[in-house]
Amino acid sequence: MSRSTEVFIIGGGPAGLSAAHVAARLGAQTLLVDDSARVGGQLIKQTHRFFGSSNRDAGIRGITIADKLQQDIKDVADRLTVLENTAAVGFYHNKEAGILSQNAYERVTYQSAIVCTGATENSLAFENNDLPGIYGAGGVQTLMNVHGIRPGQKILMIGSGNIGLIVSYQLIQAGVEVVGLVEGMPTIGGYLVHASKIRRLGVPIYTSHTILKALGSDGVEGAVLCRVDDKFRPVPNTEFEIKCDCICLAVGLTPLIDLFQQAHCRMVHVGELGGLVPLHDSSMRTTNPDIFVAGDASGIEEATTAILAGRIAGARAYESVHGKSAEADTIVAEAREELRTLRSGSTGERIRWGRERVLKEVGEC
């Protein structure tokens, strides 16, 4: 079997759904594939209210934003096909890709592709880190907020970025005791309002600490923590035990980039963006002119900026099929301006550095 489409989008998270909506609304025949049972990406488990601009979804829960994006794409259903439970498994020459649904393999020929594969969770090296009961934070959110299953009764959180802080709060909402939150850096990584929110519900925050090992034989029964110095080396004689039946790792994300490498996109390592990312210009076009990128696959950020980058990629992918469009230009200009304001200020500093490095490499900056 084979299919043909003008714009081919891989990944139905906030970036992919926004790109699909824009490309299809402008007039491109669009195909979106997602390997999960329901599009929405990570938004379908984000029960908290989003930060950002009230012009664009701030103050609204992530699950509501997912509903809105799913509604948006229904409005363009005549030009957009969505295949759930379908994974993109490879790019071939001549603008061809392979997709795999539950039982069938198909080839897709496209004119422009937008890859919005998101990211994978990082792990952490410590003794016994393969015991049952040790989860990634995304896995915990899926269990809890999608399937309604508590991962345990007493959980230890590792990592004080926004994901660690927010998932700790959601665990408390689900009735799980969070016995502590551990952070190697001397200061909290995520937004301090999120930290205060869990602290005042009684969660101790151990900055300048690390986990040395998980305790237990058939499952997690506790953990050994210790202080670290300014070079992240354990400080002798500061070890202590903490009881828990679950350990949750929220130690960062890495862009999911296999498909770009396969499509011969030039890659660059930018620490501020989470590792290797495909080089891309401000239109989100990679060094393979037929392939665009948006969302966490272009650098770890968050859903609001993924939506905006998705809109840019959707508009430019439409143009690369149908030619220049004033409407596409307007969408791009608006999205760029919103991205600029969201990334301004001190919390956006690392992202700005990372993004500038990428644009410098492609000669735009």
Place this chain on the structure above:
Amino acid sequence: MLKNDGIIAPEELAPVLPPPARLEKGPVAIIECLQDIPCDPCVSACPTRAIKMKEGITDKPQLDFDACTGCGLCIPKCPGLAIFVINMKHAAGKATVSMSYELLPVPEKDQEVTALDRAGKAVGKVRVVRVINPPAYDRTAVVTIEVPADQVNNIRAIRV
């Protein structure tokens, strides 16, 4: 220090506290948002436009205490649950604190709950005087508790 342990220290809180003269006039908001983060729903939540961000969305909110009526509409709009309304004119020796509450069960009016400080330590039993939880608040209830006046800036959470 807030950035090390999540607990706002008294000297960090001082700049966002309303002046004593304003407290004499009744309820007023305290916005405990002390970091430049890209977020602004509080600005449009305020019916009297008392909340401003001078340098755009990543600026910290500035509250005009005289323009604030203490209505509390900003409380459930803050994604960081960082806005509180205090009323020092509630009763002799007693004040109220209003805050967002997103756990279950949501307490009821006149229920006795445990007040917690910024570190989550129990401060004592307090009475719930009001619960607002309309559909428009989308499951963020606003709970008002009656506290000893001298605890008004120490109590910041409850355990039901």
